[in-house]
Amino acid sequence: MNKSNKKIPLMLPFLEAEEMEAVIRPLQSGWVTQGPEVLAFENEFANYVGSKYACATSNCTSALHMALLAIGVKKGDEVITVSHSFIATANCIHYCNATPVFIDIELDSYNIDISQITDAINERTKAILCVHQMGRPCNIEGLLKIAQKHNIPVVEDAACAIGSEVKVGSHWKKIGSPQGEIVCFSFHPRKILTTGDGGMITTNNENYDKYFRLLRQHGMSISDIERHKLKQVNRESYKLIGFNYRLTDIQASIGRAQLKKLPIIIANRRRLAERYMELLSQNKHIKLPSENNWLKSNFQSFCIRISEQFNRDEIMQKMLDDGISTRAGIMNIHTEPAYNIKKRDYPLFKISGNDGLPKSEIASKHSIILPLYHQMEEVDQNRVVNALNKAIH
Protein backbone atom coordinates (compact mmCIF):
# COMPACT_ATOMS: atom_id res chain seq x y z
CA MET A 1 0.00 0.00 0.00
CA ASN A 2 1.59 3.31 -0.96
CA LYS A 3 1.39 6.40 1.17
CA SER A 4 -1.49 7.97 -0.72
CA ASN A 5 -3.90 5.18 0.16
CA LYS A 6 -2.72 4.49 3.68
CA LYS A 7 -5.66 4.14 6.02
CA ILE A 8 -6.73 7.29 7.81
CA PRO A 9 -7.86 6.46 11.36
CA LEU A 10 -10.64 8.24 13.22
CA MET A 11 -8.43 9.02 16.19
CA LEU A 12 -4.88 8.42 17.34
CA PRO A 13 -3.62 9.05 20.85
CA PHE A 14 -0.64 11.40 20.91
CA LEU A 15 1.95 9.43 22.87
CA GLU A 16 5.68 10.16 22.64
CA ALA A 17 8.95 9.68 24.49
CA GLU A 18 7.68 11.62 27.54
CA GLU A 19 4.87 9.13 28.10
CA MET A 20 7.25 6.18 27.67
CA GLU A 21 9.60 7.67 30.24
CA ALA A 22 6.68 8.41 32.53
CA VAL A 23 5.77 4.73 32.68
CA ILE A 24 9.23 3.83 33.94
CA ARG A 25 9.16 6.25 36.91
CA PRO A 26 6.60 4.41 39.10
CA LEU A 27 8.02 1.06 38.03
CA GLN A 28 11.43 2.11 39.33
CA SER A 29 10.06 3.53 42.58
CA GLY A 30 7.91 0.45 43.19
CA TRP A 31 4.89 2.53 44.18
CA VAL A 32 2.45 1.60 41.43
CA THR A 33 -1.00 2.57 42.69
CA GLN A 34 -2.57 5.34 44.81
CA GLY A 35 0.85 6.86 45.38
CA PRO A 36 2.72 10.09 44.64
CA GLU A 37 2.01 10.08 40.88
CA VAL A 38 -1.76 9.90 41.47
CA LEU A 39 -1.54 12.71 44.02
CA ALA A 40 0.57 14.89 41.73
CA PHE A 41 -1.74 14.23 38.75
CA GLU A 42 -4.74 15.23 40.86
CA ASN A 43 -3.10 18.48 41.95
CA GLU A 44 -1.94 19.35 38.44
CA PHE A 45 -5.36 18.54 37.01
CA ALA A 46 -7.17 20.69 39.59
CA ASN A 47 -4.76 23.47 38.80
CA TYR A 48 -5.33 23.11 35.04
CA VAL A 49 -9.13 23.24 35.15
CA GLY A 50 -9.31 25.64 38.09
CA SER A 51 -11.12 23.49 40.66
CA LYS A 52 -10.36 23.19 44.37
CA TYR A 53 -10.32 19.38 44.34
CA ALA A 54 -9.66 16.63 41.83
CA CYS A 55 -9.96 12.91 42.59
CA ALA A 56 -8.55 10.36 40.14
CA THR A 57 -10.73 7.36 39.29
CA SER A 58 -10.53 4.19 37.23
CA ASN A 59 -12.64 5.74 34.44
CA CYS A 60 -15.36 8.30 33.82
CA THR A 61 -18.18 5.82 34.39
CA SER A 62 -16.99 5.13 37.94
CA ALA A 63 -16.59 8.89 38.41
CA LEU A 64 -20.20 9.49 37.33
CA HIS A 65 -21.42 6.69 39.61
CA MET A 66 -19.70 8.24 42.63
CA ALA A 67 -20.89 11.74 41.68
CA LEU A 68 -24.51 10.62 41.74
CA LEU A 69 -24.02 8.72 45.00
CA ALA A 70 -22.47 11.82 46.56
CA ILE A 71 -25.54 13.90 45.87
CA GLY A 72 -27.73 11.12 47.25
CA VAL A 73 -29.34 9.63 44.13
CA LYS A 74 -31.12 6.44 45.23
CA LYS A 75 -33.89 4.02 44.43
CA GLY A 76 -37.04 5.69 43.13
CA ASP A 77 -35.31 8.94 42.20
CA GLU A 78 -35.24 10.47 38.75
CA VAL A 79 -32.27 12.09 37.03
CA ILE A 80 -32.83 14.36 34.04
CA THR A 81 -30.40 13.78 31.20
CA VAL A 82 -30.18 13.17 27.45
CA SER A 83 -30.60 9.94 25.52
CA HIS A 84 -28.28 11.30 22.83
CA SER A 85 -25.06 10.29 24.58
CA PHE A 86 -22.74 7.41 25.24
CA ILE A 87 -24.57 4.68 27.16
CA ALA A 88 -22.53 5.20 30.35
CA THR A 89 -24.34 8.50 30.92
CA ALA A 90 -27.56 6.63 31.69
CA ASN A 91 -26.02 3.43 33.06
CA CYS A 92 -24.56 5.29 36.04
CA ILE A 93 -28.09 6.41 36.96
CA HIS A 94 -29.14 2.75 36.98
CA TYR A 95 -26.20 1.84 39.20
CA CYS A 96 -27.97 4.02 41.81
CA ASN A 97 -31.30 2.25 41.10
CA ALA A 98 -32.74 5.51 39.82
CA THR A 99 -34.48 6.26 36.51
CA PRO A 100 -33.07 8.42 33.72
CA VAL A 101 -35.56 10.93 32.33
CA PHE A 102 -34.54 11.78 28.80
CA ILE A 103 -35.11 15.15 27.18
CA ASP A 104 -34.28 16.17 23.64
CA ILE A 105 -31.22 17.97 22.29
CA GLU A 106 -30.74 21.04 20.12
CA LEU A 107 -29.82 19.99 16.60
CA ASP A 108 -27.28 22.76 16.33
CA SER A 109 -25.16 21.78 19.32
CA TYR A 110 -26.10 18.11 19.88
CA ASN A 111 -26.49 19.17 23.52
CA ILE A 112 -29.35 19.22 26.01
CA ASP A 113 -32.19 21.61 25.10
CA ILE A 114 -32.46 23.51 28.36
CA SER A 115 -35.86 24.93 27.45
CA GLN A 116 -37.28 21.45 28.08
CA ILE A 117 -35.85 20.96 31.56
CA THR A 118 -38.53 22.70 33.61
CA ASP A 119 -41.29 20.47 32.25
CA ALA A 120 -39.31 17.38 33.18
CA ILE A 121 -38.88 18.37 36.83
CA ASN A 122 -41.11 16.75 39.45
CA GLU A 123 -40.88 15.81 43.14
CA ARG A 124 -38.75 12.75 42.34
CA THR A 125 -36.11 14.72 40.40
CA LYS A 126 -32.87 14.33 42.33
CA ALA A 127 -30.29 15.66 39.86
CA ILE A 128 -29.62 16.96 36.39
CA LEU A 129 -26.83 15.12 34.57
CA CYS A 130 -25.79 17.24 31.61
CA VAL A 131 -23.31 16.22 28.95
CA HIS A 132 -20.76 18.38 27.12
CA GLN A 133 -21.16 16.28 24.01
CA MET A 134 -18.10 15.69 21.82
CA GLY A 135 -16.29 18.34 23.84
CA ARG A 136 -18.71 21.13 22.99
CA PRO A 137 -19.90 22.78 26.20
CA CYS A 138 -23.66 22.69 26.74
CA ASN A 139 -25.41 25.87 27.85
CA ILE A 140 -24.28 25.35 31.42
CA GLU A 141 -24.99 28.95 32.49
CA GLY A 142 -28.61 28.78 31.41
CA LEU A 143 -28.98 25.28 32.79
CA LEU A 144 -27.66 26.29 36.22
CA LYS A 145 -30.16 29.13 36.47
CA ILE A 146 -33.00 26.64 36.03
CA ALA A 147 -31.41 24.10 38.40
CA GLN A 148 -30.83 26.71 41.09
CA LYS A 149 -34.39 27.95 40.85
CA HIS A 150 -35.61 24.42 41.64
CA ASN A 151 -32.73 23.65 44.01
CA ILE A 152 -31.56 20.63 42.02
CA PRO A 153 -27.85 19.73 41.95
CA VAL A 154 -26.09 19.46 38.58
CA VAL A 155 -23.49 16.85 37.64
CA GLU A 156 -21.55 17.46 34.42
CA ASP A 157 -20.55 14.53 32.20
CA ALA A 158 -17.42 16.11 30.77
CA ALA A 159 -16.00 12.78 29.58
CA CYS A 160 -15.01 14.40 26.27
CA ALA A 161 -14.59 18.00 27.37
CA ILE A 162 -11.17 18.39 28.95
CA GLY A 163 -9.79 21.80 28.01
CA SER A 164 -13.05 23.11 26.56
CA GLU A 165 -14.05 26.55 27.79
CA VAL A 166 -17.11 28.70 28.39
CA LYS A 167 -17.30 32.44 28.77
CA VAL A 168 -18.69 33.56 32.12
CA GLY A 169 -19.14 37.33 32.16
CA SER A 170 -15.94 38.53 30.53
CA HIS A 171 -13.81 35.57 31.71
CA TRP A 172 -13.10 32.25 30.04
CA LYS A 173 -13.50 29.29 32.37
CA LYS A 174 -12.47 25.72 31.71
CA ILE A 175 -15.03 22.95 32.00
CA GLY A 176 -14.29 21.35 35.36
CA SER A 177 -13.81 24.61 37.15
CA PRO A 178 -17.04 23.65 38.83
CA GLN A 179 -20.10 25.51 37.87
CA GLY A 180 -22.30 22.53 38.64
CA GLU A 181 -21.61 20.56 41.80
CA ILE A 182 -19.41 17.86 40.33
CA VAL A 183 -17.64 17.39 36.96
CA CYS A 184 -16.45 14.01 35.58
CA PHE A 185 -13.77 13.39 32.93
CA SER A 186 -12.59 10.37 30.91
CA PHE A 187 -9.06 9.42 29.87
CA HIS A 188 -10.07 6.68 27.45
CA PRO A 189 -7.97 6.81 24.23
CA ARG A 190 -11.00 8.03 22.26
CA LYS A 191 -10.87 11.22 24.33
CA ILE A 192 -8.12 13.81 24.08
CA LEU A 193 -5.95 13.10 27.10
CA THR A 194 -5.41 9.40 27.65
CA THR A 195 -4.03 7.19 30.38
CA GLY A 196 -5.27 4.00 28.67
CA ASP A 197 -8.29 4.04 30.91
CA GLY A 198 -8.88 6.57 33.65
CA GLY A 199 -11.04 9.35 34.96
CA MET A 200 -11.16 12.40 37.22
CA ILE A 201 -13.81 14.08 39.36
CA THR A 202 -13.51 17.77 40.10
CA THR A 203 -15.50 19.73 42.66
CA ASN A 204 -15.15 22.71 44.95
CA ASN A 205 -16.90 20.86 47.77
CA GLU A 206 -14.47 19.37 50.28
CA ASN A 207 -17.00 16.89 51.68
CA TYR A 208 -17.70 15.45 48.25
CA ASP A 209 -13.99 15.08 47.59
CA LYS A 210 -13.47 13.23 50.89
CA TYR A 211 -16.40 10.98 50.05
CA PHE A 212 -14.99 10.13 46.59
CA ARG A 213 -11.65 9.18 48.17
CA LEU A 214 -13.40 6.85 50.61
CA LEU A 215 -15.65 5.29 47.99
CA ARG A 216 -12.94 4.66 45.39
CA GLN A 217 -10.80 2.72 47.88
CA HIS A 218 -13.29 0.22 49.39
CA GLY A 219 -14.42 2.72 52.04
CA MET A 220 -11.02 2.46 53.73
CA SER A 221 -10.40 5.03 56.47
CA ILE A 222 -6.65 5.51 55.76
CA SER A 223 -5.31 6.21 52.29
CA ASP A 224 -2.06 4.62 51.12
CA ILE A 225 -0.35 8.02 51.14
CA GLU A 226 -1.46 8.63 54.75
CA ARG A 227 -0.37 5.17 55.85
CA HIS A 228 3.02 5.69 54.30
CA LYS A 229 3.60 8.72 56.54
CA LEU A 230 2.49 7.04 59.78
CA LYS A 231 5.10 6.49 62.46
CA GLN A 232 2.95 4.03 64.39
CA VAL A 233 1.20 0.84 63.45
CA ASN A 234 -2.38 1.62 62.61
CA ARG A 235 -5.20 -0.56 61.40
CA GLU A 236 -7.68 1.00 59.00
CA SER A 237 -11.44 0.68 59.35
CA TYR A 238 -14.06 0.46 56.64
CA LYS A 239 -16.64 3.18 56.98
CA LEU A 240 -18.95 2.16 54.18
CA ILE A 241 -19.29 -0.35 51.38
CA GLY A 242 -17.09 1.19 48.73
CA PHE A 243 -15.65 0.17 45.39
CA ASN A 244 -12.33 -0.39 43.74
CA TYR A 245 -12.40 2.66 41.47
CA ARG A 246 -8.68 3.43 41.72
CA LEU A 247 -6.32 4.84 39.12
CA THR A 248 -2.79 3.40 39.16
CA ASP A 249 0.41 5.44 39.46
CA ILE A 250 1.51 4.07 36.09
CA GLN A 251 -1.59 5.61 34.49
CA ALA A 252 -1.32 8.84 36.48
CA SER A 253 2.27 9.25 35.43
CA ILE A 254 1.24 9.03 31.76
CA GLY A 255 -1.58 11.47 32.50
CA ARG A 256 0.86 14.04 33.87
CA ALA A 257 2.93 13.89 30.68
CA GLN A 258 -0.25 14.20 28.60
CA LEU A 259 -1.52 17.15 30.63
CA LYS A 260 1.65 19.12 29.85
CA LYS A 261 0.97 18.90 26.12
CA LEU A 262 -2.77 19.38 26.31
CA PRO A 263 -2.68 23.08 25.34
CA ILE A 264 -0.84 22.35 22.09
CA ILE A 265 -3.04 19.35 21.34
CA ILE A 266 -6.18 21.44 21.75
CA ALA A 267 -4.81 24.38 19.77
CA ASN A 268 -3.97 22.02 16.94
CA ARG A 269 -7.34 20.26 17.03
CA ARG A 270 -9.05 23.65 16.83
CA ARG A 271 -6.86 24.62 13.89
CA LEU A 272 -7.67 21.40 12.04
CA ALA A 273 -11.38 21.77 12.86
CA GLU A 274 -11.39 25.29 11.43
CA ARG A 275 -9.65 23.99 8.35
CA TYR A 276 -12.36 21.33 7.91
CA MET A 277 -15.00 24.04 8.21
CA GLU A 278 -13.35 26.15 5.57
CA LEU A 279 -12.80 23.25 3.16
CA LEU A 280 -16.32 21.86 3.59
CA SER A 281 -18.18 25.16 3.65
CA GLN A 282 -19.03 24.92 -0.05
CA ASN A 283 -20.93 21.64 0.24
CA LYS A 284 -24.55 22.61 0.84
CA HIS A 285 -25.52 19.07 1.89
CA ILE A 286 -23.23 19.19 4.90
CA LYS A 287 -24.16 20.86 8.19
CA LEU A 288 -20.96 21.83 9.97
CA PRO A 289 -20.51 22.07 13.76
CA SER A 290 -21.86 25.37 15.00
CA GLU A 291 -19.53 27.80 16.69
CA ASN A 292 -20.47 30.33 19.24
CA ASN A 293 -18.88 33.35 20.90
CA TRP A 294 -19.45 32.01 24.43
CA LEU A 295 -17.71 28.67 24.04
CA LYS A 296 -14.48 27.08 22.83
CA SER A 297 -14.77 23.38 22.03
CA ASN A 298 -11.77 21.07 22.20
CA PHE A 299 -13.28 19.28 19.15
CA GLN A 300 -12.99 15.85 20.74
CA SER A 301 -15.10 14.86 17.73
CA PHE A 302 -15.69 16.71 14.48
CA CYS A 303 -19.27 15.82 13.67
CA ILE A 304 -21.11 16.76 10.49
CA ARG A 305 -24.77 16.18 9.59
CA ILE A 306 -25.70 15.36 6.03
CA SER A 307 -28.93 16.12 4.18
CA GLU A 308 -31.66 13.57 4.83
CA GLN A 309 -31.84 12.62 1.13
CA PHE A 310 -28.51 10.78 1.49
CA ASN A 311 -28.00 7.41 3.12
CA ARG A 312 -25.47 8.03 5.86
CA ASP A 313 -24.26 4.44 6.10
CA GLU A 314 -23.62 4.25 2.36
CA ILE A 315 -21.51 7.39 2.56
CA MET A 316 -19.52 5.94 5.45
CA GLN A 317 -18.97 2.79 3.38
CA LYS A 318 -17.73 4.84 0.42
CA MET A 319 -15.31 6.64 2.74
CA LEU A 320 -14.07 3.32 4.10
CA ASP A 321 -13.56 2.06 0.54
CA ASP A 322 -11.32 5.09 0.09
CA GLY A 323 -9.35 4.09 3.20
CA ILE A 324 -10.96 6.58 5.57
CA SER A 325 -12.39 5.56 8.95
CA THR A 326 -15.44 7.43 10.15
CA ARG A 327 -18.03 6.77 12.86
CA ALA A 328 -21.76 7.25 12.99
CA GLY A 329 -22.76 10.21 15.14
CA ILE A 330 -23.66 9.84 18.80
CA MET A 331 -26.05 7.01 19.72
CA ASN A 332 -29.43 7.31 21.40
CA ILE A 333 -29.48 5.30 24.60
CA HIS A 334 -33.24 4.64 24.66
CA THR A 335 -33.15 2.69 21.37
CA GLU A 336 -30.45 0.23 22.46
CA PRO A 337 -31.52 -3.33 23.36
CA ALA A 338 -30.34 -2.90 26.95
CA TYR A 339 -32.93 -0.15 27.39
CA ASN A 340 -35.65 -1.86 25.42
CA ILE A 341 -36.64 -4.62 27.79
CA LYS A 342 -40.40 -4.64 28.00
CA LYS A 343 -41.03 -6.90 30.99
CA ARG A 344 -39.67 -4.97 33.94
CA ASP A 345 -41.42 -3.98 37.12
CA TYR A 346 -40.15 -0.44 36.76
CA PRO A 347 -39.41 1.69 33.71
CA LEU A 348 -35.81 1.59 32.50
CA PHE A 349 -36.23 5.17 31.37
CA LYS A 350 -38.79 7.89 30.86
CA ILE A 351 -39.08 10.35 28.03
CA SER A 352 -40.21 13.76 29.13
CA GLY A 353 -43.26 15.18 27.30
CA ASN A 354 -45.33 13.57 24.57
CA ASP A 355 -43.28 14.34 21.50
CA GLY A 356 -40.54 11.73 21.82
CA LEU A 357 -36.99 12.77 21.03
CA PRO A 358 -37.20 13.80 17.36
CA LYS A 359 -34.00 15.82 17.26
CA SER A 360 -31.98 13.12 18.99
CA GLU A 361 -33.23 10.72 16.33
CA ILE A 362 -32.32 12.98 13.41
CA ALA A 363 -28.89 13.62 14.88
CA SER A 364 -28.19 9.94 15.42
CA LYS A 365 -29.37 8.93 11.98
CA HIS A 366 -27.70 11.54 9.80
CA SER A 367 -24.41 12.42 11.50
CA ILE A 368 -20.89 11.31 10.71
CA ILE A 369 -17.78 11.83 12.81
CA LEU A 370 -14.70 12.58 10.69
CA PRO A 371 -11.07 11.70 11.44
CA LEU A 372 -9.32 14.24 13.64
CA TYR A 373 -6.14 13.71 15.64
CA HIS A 374 -3.16 15.76 16.67
CA GLN A 375 -0.74 14.16 14.21
CA MET A 376 -3.11 14.53 11.26
CA GLU A 377 -1.43 16.00 8.21
CA GLU A 378 -3.14 18.48 5.95
CA VAL A 379 -2.77 16.17 2.94
CA ASP A 380 -4.74 13.53 4.83
CA GLN A 381 -7.37 16.05 5.77
CA ASN A 382 -7.62 16.98 2.10
CA ARG A 383 -8.17 13.32 1.28
CA VAL A 384 -11.09 13.17 3.74
CA VAL A 385 -12.61 16.31 2.23
CA ASN A 386 -12.23 15.04 -1.33
CA ALA A 387 -13.74 11.65 -0.49
CA LEU A 388 -16.68 13.36 1.23
CA ASN A 389 -17.30 15.72 -1.66
CA LYS A 390 -17.17 12.79 -4.05
CA ALA A 391 -19.74 10.87 -1.98
CA ILE A 392 -22.03 13.82 -1.21
CA HIS A 393 -22.85 16.13 -4.07
Ligand SMILES: *Cc1c(COP(=O)(O)O)cnc(C)c1O
Ligand atom coordinates in the same frame (compact mmCIF):
# COMPACT_ATOMS: atom_id res chain seq x y z
C1 LIG B 1 -16.58 8.13 26.96
C2 LIG B 1 -17.75 8.62 27.65
C3 LIG B 1 -18.11 8.14 28.93
C4 LIG B 1 -17.42 6.98 29.59
O1 LIG B 1 -16.08 7.18 29.86
P1 LIG B 1 -15.17 5.95 30.36
O2 LIG B 1 -13.92 6.60 30.82
O3 LIG B 1 -14.98 5.04 29.19
O4 LIG B 1 -15.91 5.29 31.47
C5 LIG B 1 -19.20 8.71 29.56
N1 LIG B 1 -19.90 9.70 28.98
C6 LIG B 1 -19.58 10.19 27.76
C7 LIG B 1 -20.39 11.31 27.19
C8 LIG B 1 -18.51 9.65 27.05
O5 LIG B 1 -18.22 10.13 25.84
